[in-house]
Amino acid sequence: MKVIVGLGNPGKKYDNTRHNIGFEALDYIADKEGISINTGKHKALIGTGYMGGEKVLLVKPQTFMNLSGESLRPIMDFYKLEPETKVDKQPSSKLSFLLSLVKDYGLFLFLGCGEYDSELNCNFNSCIVFEPSGEICGRHRKIISHGIGAESWARTADVLKPIDCLNIKVGVLVCADAWYSEHAKKMQKKGAQIIIDIAAWPPTEVCGNPLGAWEKCSSVTGLPVLVCNQTGKTEWMDMTIGQSVVIEHGKVKFSYNGKQAVLLFEWDEVTGIVISKKFEVIFI
Numbered sequence: 001m002k003v004i005v006g007l008g009n010p011g012k013k014y015d016n017t018r019h020n021i022g023f024e025a026l027d028y029i030a031d032k033e034g035i036s037i038n039t040g041k042h043k044a045l046i047g048t049g050y051m052g053g054e055k056v057l058l059v060k061p062q063t064f065m066n067l068s069g070e071s072l073r074p075i076m077d078f079y080k081l082e083p084e085t086k087v088d089k090q091p092s093s094k095l096s097f098l099l100s101l102v103k104d105y106g107l108f109l110f111l112g113c114g115e116y117d118s119e120l121n122c123n124f125n126s127c128i129v130f131e132p133s134g135e136i137c138g139r140h141r142k143i144i145s146h147g148i149g150a151e152s153w154a155r156t157a158d159v160l161k162p163i164d165c166l167n168i169k170v171g172v173l174v175c176a177d178a179w180y181s182e183h184a185k186k187m188q189k190k191g192a193q194i195i196i197d198i199a200a201w202p203p204t205e206v207c208g209n210p211l212g213a214w215e216k217c218s219s220v221t222g223l224p225v226l227v228c229n230q231t232g233k234t235e236w237m238d239m240t241i242g243q244s245v246v247i248e249h250g251k252v253k254f255s256y257n258g259k260q261a262v263l264l265f266e267w268d269e270v271t272g273i274v275i276s277k278k279f280e281v282i283f284i
Contacts, residue, residue: 001054001055001056001057001079001081002051002054002055002056002057003056003057003059003075003076003079003081004026004029004056004057004058004059005022005026005059005060005061005068005072006022006023006024006025006026006027006058006059006060007022007023007061007065007068008020008021008022008023008024008060008061008065009064009065010062010063010064018205019065022060023060026058026059026060029058030047030049030058033049033050033051033056034049035047035048035049035056035058037058037060040062042071042074042075042078043061043062043063043070043071043074044059044060044061044062044071044072044075045059045060045062046058046059046060046075057075057079059071059072059075066144066176066179067144069144069145069156073155073156086116086123087113087114087115087116087123087153088114088115088116089115089116089117089118090113090115090116090126090128090136091128091130091136095111098111099130099134100134102130102132102134103132103133103134106132107132108129108130108131108132108137108165108166109129109130110127110128110129110170110172110196110198110228111127111128111129111130112126112127112174112198112200112228113126113127113128114126114153114154115128115139115141120155122154122155123153123154123155124141124142124154124155124157125141125142125145125154125174125175126139126140126141126142126174127139127140127172127173127174127196127198129163129165129170129172131165131166137163137164137165138161138163138164138165138172139163140157140159140160140161140163140172140173140174140177141156141157141159141174142154142156142157142174142175142176142177143156143157143158143160143174143177143183144156144175144176144177144179144180145176160183160186160187160190161187161190162187162190162191162192168193168194168269169190169191169192169193170192170193170194170195170196171184171187171188171190171192171194171195171196171223172195172196172197172198173187173195173196173197173198173217174197174198174199175197175198175199175200175201176201176210177197178195178197178199178210178213178214178217178225178227179208179210179213180213181213181216181217181220181221183217184217184218184220184221184223184225185220185221187221188221188222188223192221192223193223193269193272194223194224194225194226194267194269194272195217195218195221195223195224195225195226196225196226196227196228197214197217197225197226197227197228198228199227199228199229199230199242200229200230200239200242201229201230201242202229202237202238202239202240202241202242203241203242203243204237210227211243211245211252214227214245214247215247215250215251215252216250217247218247218248218249218250218251219249219250222249223272224246224247224248224267224272224274225245225246225247226245226246226247227243227244227245227246227247228244228263229242229243229244229245229257230242231244231257231258231259231260231261232260240257240258240259241257242257243255243256243257244256244257244263244279246265246274246276246279248273248274253274253277254276254277254278254279255279256279256281259283260283260284261281261282261283261284262281262282262284263279263280263281263282264276264279264280264281264282265278265279265280
C-alpha cells in the first residue's frame with residue numbers, strides 16, 4: 001500500500017492560498033481517481049482507493065503544517081509502514097576520523113546526523129553530543145517533523161532534557177524544534193545555560209524565516225542561542241542563504257551565511273555573556 005499525503009492548514013482562511021497547495025494537489029488526484037477523502041481518523045481526512053491496481057491512502061492532515069507528524073506517525077504505525085531508508089547506528093565507523101580529532105583537541109562535538117535505534121527499529125533525526133574522550137555523553141532527537149518528504153525517513157521523539165558538558169548544561173534542539181519557544185523554555189527550566197540549535201533551515205516561503213523563532217527562544221529564556229545552520233547547495237534548495245547566528249537577549253549579536261566555513265566565537269559560561277563581537281571565519 002502507498003500513502004500519498006497533501007500538506008496544508010485547516011480552516012477556510014487558508015483556502016486557495018499557497019499554504020494549501022498540498023491539499024489542492026491531493027484533491028486533483030482524488031477527483032481523477034474517483035476517491036473520496038472524507039473519513040476522519042488520526043487527526044486527518046483520509047480516502048482509500050486504488051491507483052494502477054495498488055491500494056492507496058490519500059491523507060490530508062488536519063493539524064497545522066508544522067505539526068503534520070502528529071497525524072502521519074500514527075497512520076504509519078497503524079498500517080505498520082516504515083520508510084525504506086535505514087541510517088547508521090551511532091557512533092558509526094564513518095566517524096572514526098572526526099572522533100580522533102575530538103580526542104586530539106579535547107573538544108565537545110555536537111553532531112547533527114541520522115541515527116538508527118535497533119531496539120525501536122526506527123530512524124531519528126538527531127544531534128548527538130560527543131565528549132572529549134570520543135564517547136557519547138548525550139543526544140537530542142528531533143521533536144517537530146512533517147514526517148513526509150525530506151523527513152519521511154525519521155520518527156519524531158518527545159524528550160527535552162539538557163545535556164551535561166563538563167558541568168555546563170546545554171539545551172539542544174534540532175531545526176524546527178526551535179519554532180516553538182516552549183521547547184527552549186522547558187530546557188531552561190531544567191537548568192540549561194545555553195541553547196544550541198542544529199539546523200538545515202534557510203528562509204523560504206515554504207519553510208518561513210526562522211530568525212524570529214530563534215530570537216524568541218532567547219528572549220523567553222534569557223539564554224544565549226547558538227544556531228549552526230547547513231550551507232551549500234542541494235538539488236532542491238540553496239542553503240547558502242541560511243544563517244548561522246549567535247543571539248543574546250532576544251537579538252542577533254552576529255551572524256554568517258555563505259561558503260562552508262568553521263565559525264569561532266567566545267562565550268563566558270560563568271556569566272552567560274557572549275564575549276565576541278563577530279564570528280572568526282575560517283574557510284575550508
